[in-house]
Amino acid sequence: MFATVASAVVEGVDGHPVSVEVHVSPGLPGYTMVGLPDASCRESRDRVRAAILSSGLVWPQKRVTINLAPSGLRKHGASLDLPIALGILAASEQIEAERLESFGAVGELGLDGSLRPVNGLVCLAGAIERPRIVVPEPGGAEAAIGRPEGVEVAATLRQLVDALRGDGPPLSPVRPPERCEPDDRCGDLADVRGQPLARWAVEVAAAGGHHLLLVGPPGSGKTMLASRLVGLLPDLTRADALAATRVHSAAGVTLPACGLVRRPPLRAPHHAASLVALVGGGTANLRPGEISCAHGGVLFLDELGEFSPVALDALRQPLEEGVVRVTRAARAATLPARFLLVAAMNPCPCGEGGTSGRCRCTEPARARYTRRLSGPLLDRFDIRLEVAPPAPHMLLDGPAEEPSAVVASRVHRVRALAAERGVAANALIPPGRLDELAPLRPEARAVLRAALVAGQLTGRGLARVRTVARTLADLRGLDDLDEASVSAALSLRAVPASVLGVPR
Amino acid sequence: MTGPVATDALARSLLASLHGMGPARLAWLLGGAPAPEAFDALCRGRIAGDPGPAPPGVTPALVERWTSDARKLSPPAAADALDRHGVTALTPASPGWPFADDPDPPAVLFARGHLELLAPAPRAALVGTRRCSAVGRQVAYQLGRGLAEGGAVVVSGLASGIDGAAHAGALAATAADPAPTVAVVGTGLDQVYPAVNRGLWAEMGERGLLLSESPLGTRPEPWRFPARNRLIAGLCAVTVVVESHSRGGALLTANEAADRGTTVMAVPGAITSSASAGSNQLLADGCPPVCSAADILHQLGLWPPSGIGAPEPGAEPCVATEGGDIGPLARLILQEASAGSIHVDRLVTVTGRAVPEVMAELQRLQAQGLIRLDGSTVLCG
Numbered sequence: 001m002f003a004t005v006a007s008a009v010v011e012g013v014d015g016h017p018v019s020v021e022v023h024v025s026p027g028l029p030g031y032t033m034v035g036l037p038d039a040s041c042r043e044s045r046d047r048v049r050a051a052i053l054s055s056g057l058v059w060p061q062k063r064v065t066i067n068l069a070p071s072g073l074r075k076h077g078a079s080l081d082l083p084i085a086l087g088i089l090a091a092s093e094q095i096e097a098e099r100l101e102s103f104g105a106v107g108e109l110g111l112d113g114s115l116r117p118v119n120g121l122v123c124l125a126g127a128i129e130r131p132r133i134v135v136p137e138p139g140g141a142e143a144a145i146g147r148p149e150g151v152e153v154a155a156t157l158r159q160l161v162d163a164l165r166g167d168g169p170p171l172s173p174v175r176p177p178e179r180c181e182p183d184d185r186c187g188d189l190a191d192v193r194g195q196p197l198a199r200w201a202v203e204v205a206a207a208g209g210h211h212l213l214l215v216g217p218p219g220s221g222k223t224m225l226a227s228r229l230v231g232l233l234p235d236l237t238r239a240d241a242l243a244a245t246r247v248h249s250a251a252g253v254t255l256p257a258c259g260l261v262r263r264p265p266l267r268a269p270h271h272a273a274s275l276v277a278l279v280g281g282g283t284a285n286l287r288p289g290e291i292s293c294a295h296g297g298v299l300f301l302d303e304l305g306e307f308s309p310v311a312l313d314a315l316r317q318p319l320e321e322g323v324v325r326v327t328r329a330a331r332a333a334t335l336p337a338r339f340l341l342v343a344a345m346n347p348c349p350c351g352e353g354g355t356s357g358r359c360r361c362t363e364p365a366r367a368r369y370t371r372r373l374s375g376p377l378l379d380r381f382d383i384r385l386e387v388a389p390p391a392p393h394m395l396l397d398g399p400a401e402e403p404s405a406v407v408a409s410r411v412h413r414v415r416a417l418a419a420e421r422g423v424a425a426n427a428l429i430p431p432g433r434l435d436e437l438a439p440l441r442p443e444a445r446a447v448l449r450a451a452l453v454a455g456q457l458t459g460r461g462l463a464r465v466r467t468v469a470r471t472l473a474d475l476r477g478l479d480d481l482d483e484a485s486v487s488a489a490l491s492l493r494a495v496p497a498s499v500l501g502v503p504r
Numbered sequence: 505m506t507g508p509v510a511t512d513a514l515a516r517s518l519l520a521s522l523h524g525m526g527p528a529r530l531a532w533l534l535g536g537a538p539a540p541e542a543f544d545a546l547c548r549g550r551i552a553g554d555p556g557p558a559p560p561g562v563t564p565a566l567v568e569r570w571t572s573d574a575r576k577l578s579p580p581a582a583a584d585a586l587d588r589h590g591v592t593a594l595t596p597a598s599p600g601w602p603f604a605d606d607p608d609p610p611a612v613l614f615a616r617g618h619l620e621l622l623a624p625a626p627r628a629a630l631v632g633t634r635r636c637s638a639v640g641r642q643v644a645y646q647l648g649r650g651l652a653e654g655g656a657v658v659v660s661g662l663a664s665g666i667d668g669a670a671h672a673g674a675l676a677a678t679a680a681d682p683a684p685t686v687a688v689v690g691t692g693l694d695q696v697y698p699a700v701n702r703g704l705w706a707e708m709g710e711r712g713l714l715l716s717e718s719p720l721g722t723r724p725e726p727w728r729f730p731a732r733n734r735l736i737a738g739l740c741a742v743t744v745v746v747e748s749h750s751r752g753g754a755l756l757t758a759n760e761a762a763d764r765g766t767t768v769m770a771v772p773g774a775i776t777s778s779a780s781a782g783s784n785q786l787l788a789d790g791c792p793p794v795c796s797a798a799d800i801l802h803q804l805g806l807w808p809p810s811g812i813g814a815p816e817p818g819a820e821p822c823v824a825t826e827g828g829d830i831g832p833l834a835r836l837i838l839q840e841a842s843a844g845s846i847h848v849d850r851l852v853t854v855t856g857r858a859v860p861e862v863m864a865e866l867q868r869l870q871a872q873g874l875i876r877l878d879g880s881t882v883l884c885g
Contacts, residue, residue, distance in 0.1 A: 196852040197880055200859035215879060348638070359638035362779065363665045366638070367700070386879030388847040450871055472860060487867035488860045494877040 001025075003090035003097045005083035006104035008127035009075050010120035012286045012326065012333030013246045015127025015146075019069045020080060022087030027063035035068030038076040038285075047078070047109045048085045055113040055158040060092040074330070076285040078108035079118040082134070085109060085157060099164050104128030107136040113157040122146035122249035134160060140174040141259040145245055148176050177259040186231040186266065190403040191224065194394025198225055201385045201492065203407050206232035207414035208471030209425025211319070211341040211380055213304070216387030218351045222344035225387070226268075226300045229342060232408045233264040233297070234415050237424075240296040243336045247295055251288045264297030267339075271306035279314050279337075281326045286333050289326075291318050294339035304345040309372045315341070319380050322428075338424075341380070345373075382427065382464045383492045414474040426471045431463040438470040439479075444486040451490055465489045513593040515539035516612035517586065518577050519546070521719040522570045527731060528559045530611040533570075539595070546574050585720050589694050590709075591616045606738045607764065610717045613735075616693050617713035618682035626804040627657040627686070629736045629761070631754040632666025632746035637779045640747035641669045643771055647746065648673025650797025652684045655806050659739050661732065662687035662708060664698045666746045666754070675707055679873070685712040688736050690729040692722035730756050737761035742803045744794055745770045748782030755782050758791075767803050769794045833857060833865050834874075841875055841882045848880045 001024045008015040031045055052059050066084060068075050083105045090097040106124050108116040117139030118124075125133060125146035132150040135143045140153040152171040154160040162168030192199050198214070202225050205212040212229070214222040236244060244261040248254075255261065269278060269290040276282055280289030291299055301307060318324040322338035348361045349369050361369075378384075390398075418426050421437050429437050440448070448465070451457045457465065468489035469481045478485065516539045520530055534542050535553030545552035549571045586593060594601060594613040600622045603609035615622075628651055630644055648658045648670035658674035660667040667687075674685035687708045691697045693716050696705045708714050717735060718728055733753055737743050737760035745768070748754035758768045770787050771794045773780020787793055794800055801807035830838070836855050840846050852862050866882060869875045876883040 194853070195849055196859050197848040197863075360777075361638065362635045363637075363641070364635055367664075384879065386847070386881055388849055388880070390849070391853070394853070447867070447871070454871075476860070484860065484864040487864040487871075491863040491867045491870075491877060494879055 001091045001093060001097075003087045003100060005087045005090070005100055006128050006130045007080055007083040007106050008104070008124045009073070009077070009079060010123045010127075010250050010285075011073075011331065012280070012335055013120075013123055013243075013250045013288055013292070014333065015120065015123040015125075016073055017127050017129050018073070018075065018080065020083040020087050021067040021069060022084070022091040023065040023067075024060050024088065024091040025063045025065070029061045029063065031064045031066075033066045033068070035066075035071040036074045037068060037080075038074060040077050041068075041075045041080060044078060044081045044084055044109075047081055047111060048088065050111040051081075051109040051113040051157050052085055052088065054111060055156065055161065057089060057094055057158075057161065058092065060088065062092070064088060064091075074285075077118060078116075079106050079120075079124065081109040082107035082115060082136075082157070082160075086160075089161065095161060095164050102131050104130035104133040105135075105160075106133065107139075109157060115154055115156060115160075117142070119252040120250040122246050125151060134171065141177045142249055142255060144174045144176045145242070145259050146249075186227045187224070188404045189228045189232070189407055190401050192221060192228060193398045193401055194390030195221060195225075195387065198385060198387050199401065199407075201383050202229045203232065203411060204468065204471055204475070204492070205229060205340065205342070205383055206408075207411045207426075207475060208382075208418075208468060209340055209427040210382035210468055210471065211427070212343070213378070213381040213384040214342070214344040214387050215347055215385065216344075217346060217389065220387045220389045222387055223300075223302055226298065226302075226342045226344060227266065228404065229340070230264055230266040230298045231404045232411045233340075234408075234412045235262050236264060236296045244296045247288045247292045247336060251293055253293055261296075265294055266298045266300060267291075267294040268300040268302060271301070271303045273307070273311065275308070275311045275314055278311050279318065279324050279326065280333075280335050281328065283328075286326060286328070286331065288335050289324070289337075291315065291324060291337040291339060292335040295336040297339060299339040299341050301341070301343040304343040305369050305372055307372070309374065312372070312377055313374055316376055316380065343381070347386075378495065379458070379460060382468050384495055385492070410475060414471060417474050426467050426474065429467050429470065434463060434466050438466050438473075438481055440466075440486070441480050441482050443483040444469070444481045447483055447486050447490070456490070457493075461493065465493060468492060512539045512597060513595045513612065514579055514583055515543040516595055517593045517614070517719055518574070518579060518582055519543055520612050520717070521577070521582070521721070522573055524561075524566065525570075526727070527608065527610055527717060529562055532556070532559050532562070534611060543574065546571055586614075589616065589720060591693050591720065592619065594619075594622075603735075603738055608734055609738070610735060612717070614693050614716045614719065615713060616709045617711070619713065621657055621682055621684065621686050621713040625657050625684075626655065626806055627659050627740040627742075628800050628804060629659045629740040629743040629757065630666070630670035630746055631660055631733075631736060631743065631748075631757045632670075632783075633748050633752050633754060633779055634663050634665035634667075635749065635779060636665040636669075636747045637777055639777075640666055640771075640773070640779055644669035644746045645673035645676075647744065647771075647794070647797050647800065648685070649677045651800060652677035654797055654801040654809070656684065656801060656804050658685040659736055660685075660687060661729075661736060661753075662689050662701060662705065662714075663753075664700050668701050668704055670746070671704060671708060671712070675704075675711060681711050682713070683711040686715060686739065687712065688715045688732050688739070690716070690718065690732040691724045692716060692718050692720045694720045695723060697724045729753055733757040734760040737764060737766065740766065742767045742769060742800055744768075744800055745783045745786055745791075746794075747771065747773060747777075747779045748786075749778055750781040750785065752782055755786075758786060767792070769800065769803065771795075831865075833861065834869055837862070837865060837869060837882070838874060841884050843884075845878075845881050845883050848882065851882065 003022050005020045007018050089095050115136035117136045121139045121142040122145050125143035137153040137155045143151045151174045163171050267290050278289050318337040324337040348366045350360045352359045469485040472485040473481050535555040537553035542552040592615050644666045652674040660670045675683045696702050733756045743761035745754045761768045768791045770783040770791045798807050
């Protein structure tokens with residue numbers, strides 16, 4: 001007897017349809033699975049067998065052959081447990097095979113017959129080529145994001161089988177989740193006191209989407225600033241939210257209660273993160289990396305100087321293109337990776353370097369520390385800031401600072417202006433459109449010319465400074481870039497000598 | 505040999521370029537004879553003049569190698585190379601030769617830059633370890649700058665660490681050329697070493713003076729650096745050790761200075777800092793301490809300056825903050841920055857202005873050369 005069940009597997013952030021074919025024939029009892037299952041997929045045999053028996057159904061004492069088509073695609077994980085079980089039940093005539101023709105299924109089975117959600121339901125749901133799909137109950141909302149119509153949930157294998165046989169109530173369809181209030185766990189910018197420059201730089205970075213480098217001794221508030229920055233960003237657009245949700249779903253990141261990732265995510269990988277963890281990939285399955293999980297939001301790299309140079313340089317292409325292309329011998333995937341990069345580092349290994357005069361590091365130690373940062377990577381940061389610890393009296397007695405909500409309203413206005421120009425943020429204005437979108441007043445042109453002549457600016461630097469100046473002018477409500485905007489943008493780009501390790 | 509050697513300087517350059525040729529061997533080879541003659545003699549397998557006993561390590565085999573190498577040398581090509589790199593070869597006969605009274609003078613000196621810096625002038629050496637602390641680097645920079653502003657010439661070795669910072673300070677003291685600073689290096693003048701100082705090296709060659717005893721093409725070799733230290737000591741009336749570990753090249757320079765009877769001074773450092781162990785030992789041995797550029801200028805006879813009430817070098821305000829076409833905000837900023845360095849956060853708090861306004865003004869002041877922005881720290885001048 002033969003049955004086919006439609007399902008899917010996820011690779012990168014894309015679901016690929018898989019058809020599970022089950023053949024049950026007389027002969028010595030046996031179980032064969034073909035079609036490139038990996039170890040976790042092969043283990044499904046024991047789960048499926050126990051789940052079928054626990055559900056009061058019969059495991060056929062016959063020869064069972066399972067083919068996962070297309071056979072060239074490697075299958076991994078437990079998401080095919082449920083379709084395999086359904087296939088076996090249909091092929092052994094415990095449910096009618098015709099019933100399964102309009103159905104797709106995906107899910108992991110427990111030994112007791114319960115259904116468990118799997119990673120990547122958003123991507124999987126959209127990939128199954130059937131009018132209706134059944135997914136485990138806890139993952140219903142997630143699957144409904146990838147597929148607004150025709151998602152049904154079941155809690156146990158028995159419940160599903162009863163519904164298919166007509167013995168029990170039909171399965172309930174799931175609607176896409178209603179909009180819910182996002183839970184904002186990032187702190188308020190009002191907490192940052194006595195650091196006006198840093199506050200302003202965070203505002204500019206958020207408004208224009210400019211990559212930000214914070215250099216400062218321990219305890220100067222670098223991490224605090226980075227977490228506040230996310231709170232200033234506007235909600236994700238529908239397209240970005242969907243892309244971010246797909247990535248999070250595929251990577252197994254917990255989705256918010258409402259299912260859709262509406263708020264810009266903040267990802268802060270530890271500096272021991274490997275290259276693959278950062279950019280994505282992996283041998284068993286192609287998993288999105290941290291930079292893809294930060295899509296639409298902020299990637300915060302604390303202790304930038306401690307990351308492996310290889311991992312850091314791998315960021316250069318995604319920073320430029322907004323996507324990361326992961327290529328392996330057998331397969332390739334393009335994953336979204338447009339993020340705002342915020343990096344923090346100490347000026348030297350002991351952390352007291354810079355101008356405080358308390359540094360205990362030797363010159364070679366400092367040189368080794370800064371050598372990890374390649375010039376091209378440093379060049380990607382439009383705003384480079386030396387963060388100084390706030391003056392003690394400002395912490396306790398300083399005036400109350402503007403809260404995030406006020407700053408965010410200015411940020412949203414600048415983002416709206418950028419959207420009118422046809423870009424997501426000013427930082428993404430292509431160099432070819434700068435003359436049209438960021439026109440320079442004559443005196444501003446003179447400032448830039450002087451900086452170029454003095455060797456303070458490279459060609460790329462010039463374009464970057466103009467985008468930052470565009471943001472500054474937007475914040476001040478100007479159409480053209482004036483001298484003050486350009487001058488301030490140049491100041492924001494000044495590299496702390498301690499970072500480049502130059503003698504002066 | 506493919507042509508006659510016309511000048512003394514060129515002959516000395518050629519001899520200096522032979523394998524393993526150091527100052528002592530070169531002096532022996534010359535043996536008091538004119539250099540062209542000595543070169544000629546070597547090419548014919550003889551030693552000119554009255555050579556005396558050979559220095560250690562000079563074997564007949566080595567002399568033979570020198571002879572065969574010397575025959576292959578092309579004097580016009582060597583002269584061309586010197587021209588191409590803008591390098592002048594100086595000899596004891598050159599005007600302004602600074603090593604006339606030196607017990608261990610070089611036989612030839614290669615120079616690039618402003619030769620007038622070799623004229624008699626108050627010169628001070630600022631030397632120290634490459635493995636310096638951040639404080640040491642800062643002190644070297646400030647002393648270099650203070651000395652240059654006080655009218656002294658800063659001499660050092662253009663190594664990484666203290667040496668480089670001292671040169672950088674002296675170069676920053678003035679926009680005019682020549683900047684009063686001389687670097688005595690241990691490699692050929694076309695061989696930048698260490699690479700991290702490439703920019704500084706070029707600027708020294710253009711605005712200051714680069715000196716070396718080694719001919720063009722000489723790669724860094726460990727034995728050449730102690731030898732160049734004696735030249736640093738020999739050029740200066742005062743040698744200041746800014747930071748030195750308990751063993752190190754800077755202490756060798758101090759010994760050379762002591763042998764020549766010139767003053768050795770040291771900058772006191774924390775007793776917990778291993779980078780100051782050597783310099784503190786010098787203080788314990790009785791060297792006068794250096795607590796400001798004025799201490800060194802005093803030794804050189806440049807302090808107190810003739811003008812009454814003149815400000816201490818390195819500590820005066822960046823610029824005259826009065827008059828001119830400077831706005832009120834700029835004036836405030838310059839006043840605040842005159843103490844040396846100040847973070848932008850503090851400027852914003854003190855001036856009470858908005859951050860963008862202050863940042864824009866800082867960029868203008870930097871463009872005018874009145875301040876420097878190092879990251880978010882404002883430095884004076």
